[in-house]
Amino acid sequence: MTTSTPLGTAVRADFERTFSHQPIGIWSAPGRVxxxxxxxxxxxxxxxxxxINRRTVIALGERDDRLVRVSSSFSDGVVEISLDDLSPENLHGWSAYPLGVAWALGQFGxxxxxxxxxxxxIDSDVPVGAGLSSSAAIESAVAVALNDVWGLDLDRRTLAKVGQLAENRAVGAPTGIMDQSASLLGQADAGVFxxxxxxxxxxxxxxxxxxxLELLIIDTKVSHSHATGGYASRRASCEAGAAxxxxxxxxxxxxxxxDRAAELLDDETFRRVRHVVTENQRVxxxxxxxREQGPTAIGALxxxxxxxxxxxxxxxVAELDLAVETALSxxxxxxxxxxxxxxxxAIALTPHALIPAVETAVIAAFAAAGFGIPDLFVVRAADGAMRNE
Structure with missing residues (x-):
């Protein structure tokens, strides 16, 4: 249990303002890169x-009835549903993330x-739509909180499966288990292989x-959504290729x-397969x-x-390509x-002394290309989901 953070102080106050009583605790979970x-x-x-050291923080209070109520700093009003009505078809919008976790916990015992x-x-400083998994941060924070409050004693790997199930079924995004695993298993100055x-x-x-070295995040502000067709079609191509x-x-x-795959598959499916196969090797x-040479040797990969x-x-997309090429230059x-x-x-692994130069160059390059202003910030590897107070 860690000491209170400014975000934790704010979420406690917002909880009290919204629900007119004090929460029983504060939990948080990080985004991931x-x-x-x-x-x-x-x-x-x-x-x-x-x-990463950007987190979703939740305040939770108990009730003596069957009602569940959720609210957040990024939405208006309060979403209410009975525990008896929790099912994927009854969950919609942003509240499907936290409510989907409650439903998914039921599927895991x-x-x-x-x-x-x-x-x-719920409050968060994990950017939404930046590829830093703001969704898994919500799921993981709610999962550890309900695991504690309901006395479930589920381990972190099981909670990652809970979050994935919530995202797949309640939200409708066909994602894997990476995001939740990073959010739940992360440690400071370390990656989760x-x-x-x-x-x-x-x-x-x-x-x-x-x-x-620092890891610079270049958020292009070009929005995306896993639940839309591009992600799903890539997954379908991978399944077709494997079959x-x-x-x-x-x-x-x-x-x-x-080489054998190139003979058997059409060009598009082959290229989808080649990415996954070579990416596995790159990991x-x-x-x-x-392990052998240190972080300064991983740039080419x-x-x-x-x-x-x-x-x-x-x-x-063009904005991502420009961010990458400019940072490298x-x-x-x-x-x-x-x-x-x-x-x-995009991410850019950059010597500390060069961060200001990379930031300046990327902003200038985006302006010259007529793109919107990107958001740039450094992230550090941080501890995973926890109870804060």
Whole structure:
């Protein structure tokens, strides 16, 4: 349990103003940035995200009836529903994230007939739509809170499955388990190397501080949504490719198999498959390189990931490409788009002394191209979801 934060103080006050009584506790969970491993998670592959020092904070109060009430700093009013009516078809809009977690906990053993209702107020400084998983931060904060309050004693890996189920069924976004795993398992100055098939994870020191490196987020402000067609169509292509290759998932396809894949698949499906197969290898290579050579040696792998997403998976946009190329031209060690694609943010691993120059150059490049003003900020690897007070 950590001391109160300014965001925690604000969410407590907002809870009291909204619900006219004090919460029983404050919980929080971080967003995440994916250092490398994009669109590999739902293909049973490898990912390497880390939790960031931007968090969603929730205040929770108990009720003595069956009613659930949720409100937030980013919406008007209070959404109400009975625990008896919790089901994916009854959940809509932003409230599907927290309410979907309550429903999903019931699918993982919580007896919703025996618990009482609750009230939650949500606040966050995780940017929405930037590819930093503001959604998983909400899901993970609610999951750890209800796990505590309802006395469920579920472990962190199970809570990650709860969050994924909520996002898949209640929200309708066909995402993998990476985001929730990073938010729940993260540690300071470390990444979470996750095998999305076995759900085995290992915390890998990043060493950014010692190397004098910062991870700069370049939020293009181009909005995206996982529940829309682009993400779903890429997932469908991956499933079609795996089926044509006679395998359960692309996790079982190696780089050496790509020549055979090129003969069997149409061009578009092949390029989708090639991205996932080579990206899995890049995750393994990045973890190995961090261990053997340190963070200054991973830049080429980051940029190769971006090229693959741009050319093979075709999920980049002009703003992301410009952010990446500009950051590299000014001295970033490596850069890539991050997140589901079609907008959102790029990351640039940059020597501390060059951060101001990269920021200035990116803003100027966006202005010259007629793009909107991007939001730029540095993130650090942070601890995962927790009870704060």
């Amino acid at each position: 994916n250092l490398i491993g994009e669109h590999t998670d739902y293909n049973d592959g490898f990912v390497f995200p880390f939790a 919580a007896n919703l007939a025996r618990v009482t209702g609750f009230e939650i107020y 996750l095998d999305c098939r076995s759900l085995e994870s290992e915390v890998i020191p990043l060493g950014f501080d010692e190397a004098g 044509a290759l006679g395998t359960e998932s692309l996790r079982d396809v190696s780089v050496a198999d790509l 393994l290579d990045t973890v190995r390189t961090l 980051l940029y190769a990931s971006h090229e693959s997403m741009r050319d093979d998976f075709e999920i980049s 000014v001295g970033a060690i490596g850069a890539r788009m991050t997140g589901g694609g079609f907008g959102g943010a």
